[in-house]
Amino acid sequence: MEIYEVAETLLKLKPDLRAETVAREIAEAAIQTPENILLAPVGAFNRSGSRDVTAITDENRDSDLQMPYTKVRMTREGISDMLPPGMIFQPTISRSERSTEVVLEDIDDYETGISQARTFFSPFDIEFGRQRMALEMHEHHSVVNPFAYYHDTLFDYLWPDLDLQLSPEQKEAILELTIHAHLIVGNMQACPVYFEKVLGQKVSFDTSQQKSEHSVGMDFLQPLGKGTLGVDWILHGKYNNPDHINIRVGPVADSGLYDFRSHEPYGKQYRTLTFLCDLLLPAEISWDMLLIAEKGFFTINKTRETGVLGYSTIL
Incomplete structure (x- = not known):
């Protein structure tokens, strides 16, 4: 033409x-x-x-x-x-x-x-x-074009030095996260949602309860009307520490626990979790991971008088 x-x-x-x-x-x-x-x-x-x-x-x-x-x-x-x-x-x-x-x-x-x-x-x-x-x-x-795979090219362009073992689904979730990151950073309600999208596990944030071990260091106490909080009086017992959170992950199947290994060599999912925390959580916040294992169960086949492990009884 x-x-x-x-x-x-x-x-x-x-x-x-x-x-x-x-x-x-x-x-x-x-x-x-x-x-x-x-x-x-x-x-x-x-x-x-x-x-x-x-x-x-x-x-x-x-x-x-x-x-x-x-x-x-x-x-x-x-x-x-x-x-x-x-x-x-x-x-x-x-x-x-x-x-x-x-x-x-x-x-x-x-x-x-x-x-x-x-x-x-x-x-x-x-x-x-x-x-x-x-x-x-x-x-x-x-x-x-279903064979274009442009999202891989875009991901490598946006995150060229990201040394993580990610599945295609995780890469797509991180691309979506990159677009909305400016709205998510520091938002403790939105962060768990995107943690779940990337990790593929149920995630929740818990504010830790910590005990105060500080003492006044004085031989006498000021009267209540003359005392100054933080100088003459301090809080004691358990209190909410806004600068520390516990990240609860799970329940995780037994086959996936190894990927959340938090010691050397780190598991690939734990490294991904660390990347998300560095990206989305405020710098002053510390965190710990609480990994919840999936509970085991067994089923007995009632059609037999005695169970046979691996046949009528399943762990």
Whole structure:
């Protein structure tokens, strides 16, 4: 299919396709290579009520040795359109002194300045268009291609030095966590939810109860009305320590207990738990892991008078 046929077909469609989508379709149909497709904004003046793509043309560069390229014209603002007009053109005299001849000269100078600004910024507009087209192709392939595995590439880009043994499900959970981390850090209600998603185990936070072993160190006590808390009087007994939490994990099956080993060599799940605590918990909080093992049980087959281990009796 030639470019003019693509343009005619596009104008017949009711949906208003984005310029990036049109460029991707041209590249995937092998009509033109992505490097030779240019997205060219034509300015904001004609944007209202118009389609995103106004024309698709084949053009040649100045050199005869280079291949022709496809230009997709779109009714969007370029960089020069986004700049304040005063940065491109300023009248040389005040409004009260302007004559008809001066106004006409200013109009010519303004149009010349706009044209020069558009020419100056056109390479940047084209490069931004290429980046948008690359994003469009990447997003499209990640949705329609089940073998793309772009989440692995994104994970390695975001966490290049993360030395953890993670399953694909855990990587996806950490990617989701990365997006919402700024909302989760320090939130003691949200943290256990994401701990469970990554670890695949039930997780809960408990504030530890600690005893105060401090003494006043004085031979006499001040009267109650003259005492100062923290100087003459201190709390004693058990109290809630907000700077320490117990992380309860489980119940965990016997086959998974080894992965939560908290001594050298550390288990892979314990290392993942340490990573989550360093990422989500405030720096002043200390923590301990309380691992709950799954309770064992046995079932006796009542159809026999005597049980046989491994046959009618199951541990």
